[in-house]
Amino acid sequence: MPKIVASLFSGCGGLDLGFTGGFAFQGREYERLNTNIVFANDFDQDAANCYNANPLLTADGADCLLQDIRTVEADAIPNFQILLAGFPCQPFSNAGNRKGVNDDNGRGTLFEECERIIRAKINAGHRPQAFVFENVRGILSSKMPDGVTTVPQEISNRMHDMGYNMSMQLVCASDYGVPQQRYRVLIIGIDAELGIGNFDFNSLQEIIHEYHIPSRSFGRDEELLLGSILQGVHEVQDDVVWGYSETTQRSVDLIGGCRHGMEAFDYFVPGFRKEDLPEVVFEGRSWKDIPYELLSPRFKKIADDPKKYHAPKFFRRFAFGEINGTITASAQPENCGITHPVENRRYSVRECARIQSFPDEYSFGNIPLQSRYKVIGNAVPPVLGWVVAKALLNFLPEN
Structure with a gap:
């Protein structure tokens, strides 16, 4: 059975394409993965239209819903086993005017929508197995309103309270098959009730070696x-x-x-x-x-x-x-x-x-x-998404 995936803040579908697979890049095939994306969402009309213009994403998965996630009820989202979320990164970015959670548009707190939806699914008896969050490295030092707690610490505390083991890593995309020195933070949570511990980011390197994917640090580039x-x-x-x-x-x-x-x-x-x-x-x-x-x-x-x-x-x-x-x-x-x-x-x-x-x-x-x-x-680079997806699917139980 395929892993059921829901995607929030999907953008034009880079991470979703990685978790779907079935595409080629620079002469290398990235195989179709055993997943089914049943929900995708974004508030940006151009991003959603771009997502929906691609059979690579929609042929076997859901169209991207154009709606503010804050107005989407959790029970309107099909039950899922894996949640993907690249919540808007601009408030945390080093490239812009960094505001963290105090962003005037409320984007800095949108990670709380992920918490809301996961918690609602747990309360309804449909406990997700894992989540994958992606953000810019500026999030590492971005603070909560108390001025002391970092956003990653807050996310970890909240997800731990819901029973998830969380792992976090700053990665460079060029280490994982992407022709770009792009640094991003990956946050991966695993349901503690599965009894399999924390996700090990070293497994990404194993995927690079197994599939002979080019890498700046772990192989030929x-x-x-x-x-x-x-x-x-x-x-x-x-x-x-x-x-x-x-x-x-x-x-x-x-x-x-x-x-x-x-x-x-x-x-x-x-x-x-x-x-x-x-x-x-x-x-x-x-x-x-x-x-x-x-x-x-x-x-x-x-x-x-x-x-x-x-x-x-x-x-x-x-x-x-x-x-x-x-x-x-x-x-x-x-x-x-x-x-x-x-x-x-x-x-x-x-x-x-x-x-x-x-x-x-x-x-x-x-x-x-x-x-x-x-x-x-x-966007999240699709090849990076594929490497993460492959490693995560190997780690999670099949059922």
Whole structure:
């Protein structure tokens, strides 16, 4: 029997696709898993529309319900064994104006909706076996209103009160098959009544080895380098690029492309080894490559006192020989590596999707261009989701 899964704050379905499986990425098959997603939900219309445009998600599972989860009664959600929730991360993010649980829109407390639904299912006699929460690493230091208790401590306390053993780990997606240095916190709870203890995050590494998945830390990472990921992307139909503003474009032009040039693509052939690549393909660029006299007053201020400003890497351009940094929802070059290594433009939608490990057949439906970048940046990388799902399914009892 398949494991019954419910998904909250589903976004465009990155984590759900991981828990479903049955997709290919960069020539590697991620097998269909023995799961059935019976409920998915998001409040963002573009994210829900994007989710529902994908047979990869909806052919065997539920459509994404467009509704504020705070207005959804627990008994309207089918009973489930595993709960997935990437509750909105912006209040906890290091990339934005961090507010934690005091976010003006109430997003910082949305993890309490997960608690409400799990508790209601327990009270109704349908005790979930496990939950998987995902969030940005800023949550680790985000505080509850008392100013002392961290949000993870609060989650742990509440879930322990309901009888769940909780494990938490800060992971980097590039360690688990994703071509992106994306740090996220995974929180996995296991029903103590199952008598199997806590989930062991070392089991993720075992999945990497068993399925020969590329990894920055646990194996070979050639397949994760930008030069590999961008191969053939121009052949994908309906790819589009969101242009930069005039001011931003000027900065990008001044920085210039990485020194290796487009001819470096020729190094990234099947079976190449990183050790054989010339040093130039590892050399990225940033605002620091703009001549001082051409810097804006803002950047001159930072350049004059780099210690004060922690020498930020605005307008980072990752080289073909590097693993890209985090793709964010804003898709702005000031705070993430979103600019092509050689061409003076933002990554295309499909290039961003590949960096997030979405398969090329993933559809964005008819949602607006800027929203495509947003839903990609907010998503959990599907390959990371698949690795977590595979390890969790191996850990849980079959019944």
